[in-house]
Amino acid sequence: xxxxxxxxxxxxxxxxxxxxxxxxxxxxxxxxxxxxxxxxxxxxxxxxxxxxxxxxxxxxxxxxxxxxxxxxxxxxxxxxxxxxxxxxxxxxxxxx
Numbered sequence: 001x002x003x004x005x006x007x008x009x010x011x012x013x014x015x016x017x018x019x020x021x022x023x024x025x026x027x028x029x030x031x032x033x034x035x036x037x038x039x040x041x042x043x044x045x046x047x048x049x050x051x052x053x054x055x056x057x058x059x060x061x062x063x064x065x066x067x068x069x070x071x072x073x074x075x076x077x078x079x080x081x082x083x084x085x086x087x088x089x090x091x092x093x094x095x096x
Contacts, residue, residue: 008030008088008090009023009026009027010023011088012027017058018055018058018059019058021046021051022051022055022058025040025054025055026059026064028040029075029081030085030088030092031090031092032075033075033081035048036048036072036073037073048073048074052066064080064084065077065080
């Protein structure tokens with residue numbers, strides 16, 4: 001299922017040694033240009049702030065930076081997002 005994103009959280013969890021819930025948050029960051037607290041809650045996860053904290057803590061030895069801004073959301077810079085998509089063999093949609 002490479003390239004579909006369906007097994008992406010599991011592959012991320014194995015690669016970065018993260019819990020599945022936290023790796024699902026990173027998968028969402030890779031697949032989406034920006035994540036709002038509402039989009040994280042709709043997936044049944046705890047709030048985005050908590051997920052971002054856990055992800056940052058889990059990735060402290062990597063060069064991945066989770067960016068955020070109050071009332072906007074969470075995102076990865078474009079280069080990091082593209083690198084991760086390539087690493088995990090995920091096609092990103094057209095970005096406008």
